[in-house]
Amino acid sequence: MRRHLITSLFALVLALPALAAGKTVSDAQGRQLVVPDSPRRIVALSELDLDAALALGIKPVGATLGRGQGGMPRYLGQASAGIAPVGQFASPVLDKVLALQPDLILAGGLPDPQLLAQLEKIAPVAISYQLGEDWQTALQRIGTLTGRSAQAQLALASYQQQATALRQRLGKAAGARVSVVRWNPQGPAYMLRDAFASRVLADVGLQRPAGQDQPGIAHSPPLSMESLQRIDGDWLFIGTLAASGPASDALAAAQQNPAFRQLAAVRQGHMAAVDGSLWTSLGGPLAARALLAELEQHLLAGNAKPRS
Known part of the structure; x- marks a missing residue:
């Protein structure tokens, strides 16, 4: 037993x-x-x-x-x-x-x-x-x-090398005021100073528009179309979290609004529709490097176009 x-x-x-x-x-x-x-x-x-x-x-x-x-x-x-x-x-x-x-x-x-x-x-x-x-x-x-x-450490070094290289190549875009906006069904909300994308922008010497340079890690409350000027800047990057749905439909409708078309960034061809899950959420090294690549694509091309 x-x-x-x-x-x-x-x-x-x-x-x-x-x-x-x-x-x-x-x-x-x-x-x-x-x-x-x-x-x-x-x-x-x-x-x-x-x-x-x-x-x-x-x-x-x-x-x-x-x-x-x-x-x-x-x-x-x-x-x-x-x-x-x-x-x-x-x-x-x-x-x-x-x-x-x-x-x-x-x-x-x-x-x-x-x-x-x-x-x-x-x-x-x-x-x-x-x-x-x-x-x-x-x-x-x-x-x-x-x-x-x-x-x-290798991932950080790779990011820092990419950020430094872009900063040195910005040319006339150096120090530009870049607006980063998440479009919601209720309207646009700009990302605050300490948000993920804002910190990546700072790493390459880019600034936020004065009206958006507020402390915080998230975004502003949704703005009305009457307050649309608050999302303007030298460059304007707008994204929705989902590729389709109410927010995407609201953004498409807003782009036909005369007030939207009068934004300086839009008139100058300095507006780009981007992936909101990249630009307006919280990412890590993969997101940071992808964001740098999109900045280079648009700012160095000199003419950002909305993506379909």
């Missing part, structure tokens, strides 16, 4: 999954947690987490959808193919997360203690950034959390 019990226990131990080697790290809130040295099954609960993981050579097994979208952030294209959706932005579905058997959950700036406690029953949960923190600091922390610090 005793020999049979020992044999059964030994078989049970062999059947258990091997425990991965771990390390103790601090997340963005200073919480201490043990994470695998090289996590293989990551779930990303924010656009920044997803972007950063992909840039570090990690394909998460799951991620929340891009805000205001029915899929992953569309600027990622095929890079996000095959990643299982686990719910809307900031609202992960616990059953979907559990089914993926993650070994690390990157929770972005998730502020809900109750949700965090539930997620911690599934896998180690790391708050990867503080709200308002720049994406470069967040990337370095995500590099530490995932055991990819060297790759994070």
